[in-house]
Amino acid sequence: MARTRSKPKAKATKESTPEPPTSNAKPLLPSTSNPPKLFVLPKDTSKDARIVTLDNPASGVPSRYYFCPDKGVHEFTRIAAPKKACRSWLITPEKSSGSNEEEEEGHDGTGIGSGYVTKAADLFVATPIDLMFLLLPVLAPKNAKETKQHFLALDDHLDNLSSSSRHWKVLLAQHPTLKAMIGKRMGTVCDTVDAGDETMYRLSHGKLLAMLLKKAERMCKNGLPQSMEEKFVKTALEVPVMNIKREESTLSVVSDTPSMPTEDSQVSVSTPSTSVESQLSTTTSMDSQTSTETAATSVSSTEEIVSKPALQTPPEVPHLLRLRTAFTYLLCSYVPQTLRPSLQELLKSSTTPSFTLLDMHLSAIAKLRAEAMALRSISDNISRKRVLEEDEEKMAEREEKKRKKEEDEKKKKTESRGIKQLKKADTSGMKKLSAFFAKAPKKG
Amino acid sequence: MLEARLEQANLLKKVVDAIKDLVQDCNFDCNDSGIALQAMDNSHVALVSMMLKSDAFSPYRCDRNIALGINLGSLTKVLRAAQSDDTLTLKAEDAPDVVNLVFETSDSDRVSEYDIKLMDIDQEHLGIPETDYAATIAMPAAEFQRICRDLSALSESVSIECTKEGVKFSCQGDIGSGSVQLRSHSAVDKPEESIEIDLTEPVSLTFSLKYLVNFCKASGLSSQVKLCLSSEVPLLVEYGLQNNSYLRFYLAPKIGDEE
Numbered sequence: 001m002a003r004t005r006s007k008p009k010a011k012a013t014k015e016s017t018p019e020p021p022t023s024n025a026k027p028l029l030p031s032t033s034n035p036p037k038l039f040v041l042p043k044d045t046s047k048d049a050r051i052v053t054l055d056n057p058a059s060g061v062p063s064r065y066y067f068c069p070d071k072g073v074h075e076f077t078r079i080a081a082p083k084k085a086c087r088s089w090l091i092t093p094e095k096s097s098g099s100n101e102e103e104e105e106g107h108d109g110t111g112i113g114s115g116y117v118t119k120a121a122d123l124f125v126a127t128p129i130d131l132m133f134l135l136l137p138v139l140a141p142k143n144a145k146e147t148k149q150h151f152l153a154l155d156d157h158l159d160n161l162s163s164s165s166r167h168w169k170v171l172l173a174q175h176p177t178l179k180a181m182i183g184k185r186m187g188t189v190c191d192t193v194d195a196g197d198e199t200m201y202r203l204s205h206g207k208l209l210a211m212l213l214k215k216a217e218r219m220c221k222n223g224l225p226q227s228m229e230e231k232f233v234k235t236a237l238e239v240p241v242m243n244i245k246r247e248e249s250t251l252s253v254v255s256d257t258p259s260m261p262t263e264d265s266q267v268s269v270s271t272p273s274t275s276v277e278s279q280l281s282t283t284t285s286m287d288s289q290t291s292t293e294t295a296a297t298s299v300s301s302t303e304e305i306v307s308k309p310a311l312q313t314p315p316e317v318p319h320l321l322r323l324r325t326a327f328t329y330l331l332c333s334y335v336p337q338t339l340r341p342s343l344q345e346l347l348k349s350s351t352t353p354s355f356t357l358l359d360m361h362l363s364a365i366a367k368l369r370a371e372a373m374a375l376r377s378i379s380d381n382i383s384r385k386r387v388l389e390e391d392e393e394k395m396a397e398r399e400e401k402k403r404k405k406e407e408d409e410k411k412k413k414t415e416s417r418g419i420k421q422l423k424k425a426d427t428s429g430m431k432k433l434s435a436f437f438a439k440a441p442k443k444g
Numbered sequence: 445m446l447e448a449r450l451e452q453a454n455l456l457k458k459v460v461d462a463i464k465d466l467v468q469d470c471n472f473d474c475n476d477s478g479i480a481l482q483a484m485d486n487s488h489v490a491l492v493s494m495m496l497k498s499d500a501f502s503p504y505r506c507d508r509n510i511a512l513g514i515n516l517g518s519l520t521k522v523l524r525a526a527q528s529d530d531t532l533t534l535k536a537e538d539a540p541d542v543v544n545l546v547f548e549t550s551d552s553d554r555v556s557e558y559d560i561k562l563m564d565i566d567q568e569h570l571g572i573p574e575t576d577y578a579a580t581i582a583m584p585a586a587e588f589q590r591i592c593r594d595l596s597a598l599s600e601s602v603s604i605e606c607t608k609e610g611v612k613f614s615c616q617g618d619i620g621s622g623s624v625q626l627r628s629h630s631a632v633d634k635p636e637e638s639i640e641i642d643l644t645e646p647v648s649l650t651f652s653l654k655y656l657v658n659f660c661k662a663s664g665l666s667s668q669v670k671l672c673l674s675s676e677v678p679l680l681v682e683y684g685l686q687n688n689s690y691l692r693f694y695l696a697p698k699i700g701d702e703e
Contacts, residue, residue: 086508086538411468414517418465418658422485425654426600429698432488433570436678436696440571 035118038089039076040125046070048175052167057133058333062165065134066126069175073134074126087121132185132211133334138164139190139203140336151193151200154183208339209346213353216326224322232325237313239365240372313361320358446474446510446536448501453532453547455500455665457523459691462662462683463492464516466693471565472512474536478504478689482569490655491570491678491694499687508538513565522558572694577672577680578647579606582640583626585669585683589660591624596653598622601698605648606673611641615653636667647673650698656681659693 041049049068056063066074081087092115138160141149152160158179162169172178183199189208190201223229327347331340348355450456463470463483470483478501481494498504526532526547535544542559549555591613595602599617606612614623630638663669665683672680678694685691 084539414515415468416465416517416520418661419468419486422466422487422654422658425487425652427487427489427652429650429700430489430652430696431699433484433491433678433694433696434488434568437491437570437572437694440569 036091036116038091038118038123040123041066042068042071042074042126042128052171054134054165054167055137057136057336060137060336065129067171069177071128072181073129073131075129076124076126079123079125081121089118089121089123091116091118129334130185130215131181132189135161135182135186136189136203136208136334136339137336139186139201140339149202151191151195151202153195153198153200154179154186157186157201158182205339205342205346209343209350212327212330212335212343213323213347213350215330216323219326219330220319220322224325228325228329229322233318233321236321236362237318237365239313240369314357317358317361320353320355321362323353324355324358445505445507445538446512446534446540447503447505448474448479448498448534449503450501450532450534452528453523453526453530454528455496455685456532457526457528458662458665459494459496460516460519460523462659462665462691463494464520465658465661466490466492467516469513469515469563469565471567472514473509474506474512475509476506479534483567484570485655489652489696490658491572493572493692493694494690496685496689497687500685500689510536510538510540511565512536512540512543513563514543514560515563518560522560525556525558575672575674575677575680576644577677578643578645578674579611579672580642581606581611581671581673582638582642582668583671584637584639585660585663585666587626587639588669588671589657589663592653592656592660595622595624596657600653601650602653602656603648603650604671604673604679605646606641606643607646608643647675649673649675649679651679651695652698655695659695662691662693665691 045068049066049071051064052067053062054065054073055061064076066076068074135157138157158172161182162172186201189203189211191204191207192202193200224233324347331343335343463481466485467483470481473480473482476498478495478497478499480496482491484491498506522545526545527549530547530549533546533548535546536542540562542561545558545560547556547558592602595613595615598619598621599615602613602615604611604613610625610627612623612625615621626639628639628641630640659681662683665685668684670680670682670684672682676697676699678696681693681695683691
């Protein structure tokens, strides 16, 4: 409200009562080059806690971490409002001790003065990260070729660490407890040998894999985040719906095809002792939608065959897929690139848990999809109008085209008379205005 | 958040009427200095540039720069629902989907409210430099409109020739030719009828009459129109509004083929 310009017109001010006068307008200060940022930091950290720059284990890019000698290392996640939604933070110093429930208002208002409005509504949240991940870059071989790894004493590893980053050096020097912490975490992913009174460490891929799987297990215990679940689990496990309508005898060739490959897929999938069944004749609840759809299109007495989810998802498959998704996520975001291929290999051959069932199921689905695709191209030729259920992508594309066309037509219709008249104007010899005026830089 | 109140809905009605026959959709760029619009016609030979300064509104409030992409046809339909002397209030959120228009009769007995859906318009903006024109002619808007209308009956294009004798609009068509010559004179009692010619060097340029007739739809906005010419540069036709606001049209000259 404060920025309203009320014009000193007697009549206007009389009517616009809701606007407060802005006589006390102060000139705004220029924006600072280093605006305050908002952090959500863990509670009760020691006063030695600080923000440090360490190499990101996955990418090797220097990144900011929050280090507390008592609570360990935290990584920062930036939470930002979507670009279209314009949001700002209003930061004010705490007025009374009672009003500090809003954490984003900052832990201390010093230096903020009477308040500050940040331009971007970014919020940085510190969440704990296992120290082990930060150690991985020094434990991992420097390049893929170097396969032979030696046992090294803890101090040698620490030397490597401090030579990799200046901040590590400072941290190690300042906090003697850190060394013990590192040693403990290293023990969880390394093979150790005792040489005299010293313990030597070497990265063990098996141990690392077990550790990652444990973390992945924990990650999917409460369900994956929705977007992840949607993208990697739900869509991956979608079984194409085979829905072919028999209209006349000429089409029988087509309608026969789906049943045959379904049998095929049954053979390939049923090897493990699971409840994979192919359903040739049963109609489950899932296809009620499809059958109504076909019913709507077929007015005449046509016989229809609905061969339904050709494949049923075994109960343990979603969990396995979730686990693997979580594992892949951990691998991509926290594990150095050099370690990834060997860990993937190891995971494939691991027996606890075994992913063979999942792989088989996925390949069966892929096969079904390919068949559905092939089938569709045939049925597309027969009747363009009928679009199969799983054809959503193509359907959307077509709809988009249609919509565009309609829009253009509509636009033409709504064109005013003047514009139509101008189209007839003879513009020969007239240059476009962009030949005279330069294009202005685009405003955000 | 944008909130802008116009004492007279008529102003926006006339502005939109004047440009809706030149462009279909355009962005109304709102910032704290006012509401601006720049758009080119379909063939990109004419450009309209409007500026309604914040002083033209009372009150005016705009917290963030907002581009309101509006179909002018739709806007015309809604503005038709307003009487000329209604007050008009434009409102929009910071990242709006709609623009809200409220019309109030002067006694505030009747309040009508409309929302227009906005569209995303990808428009290129041209930077128009300040130009010192060789000739500037200020004349009654109605006179300019009459000349354009009369001459457009004969021909597609008009040549505007400005010398120290005065300004001459002439055309040649299939049925014959015609010309109108004006001399500068100042009418003391009726300043809106005076003709002023400010000339640094003589110019002669040819323009499409269809476009000029189209520009003249803005004649109701202002009693006087200003024509600015320089050779090899687009013609500027300016209708001044209150509070330094303006509606300007630019038109590329016809070069070559004729004469």
